[in-house]
Amino acid sequence: QVQLVESGGGLVQPGGSLRLSCAASGSIFSIYVMGWYRQAPGKQRELVATITSGGTTNYADSVKGRFTISRNNAKNTVYLQMNSLKPEDTAVYYCNAVLRSAIDYWGQGTQVTVSS
Secondary structure (H helix, E strand, O other): EEEEEEEEEEOOOOOOOEEEEEEEEOHHHHHHEEEEEEEEOOOOOOEEEEEOOOOOEEEOOOOOOOEEEEEEOOOOOEEEEEOOHHHOOEEEEEEEEEEEOOOOEOOOEEEEEEEO
């Protein structure tokens, strides 16, 4: 049983930055990988970035070089630093946690809007 709470979304101008946070609680010691997904209106949910319990990261090509995923184990929190934001980054961003048993959990989502 894992609970995820996202925060940090909002409205930002193109070229700006935001940092999303995902706080995990519950059976946190069973988490294998955490990540960020996003879903824009009319589009499928897509993977943005992941980080394993060992610190290995993975990024979608569309965000590579602009976004950075990190974790603070003491705070049980995963972050997504988003720089050089583009209008096409506009979406609802969801935090995801996958347990070592392959059971996954989702946060409620946080809206990111990139617009002038």
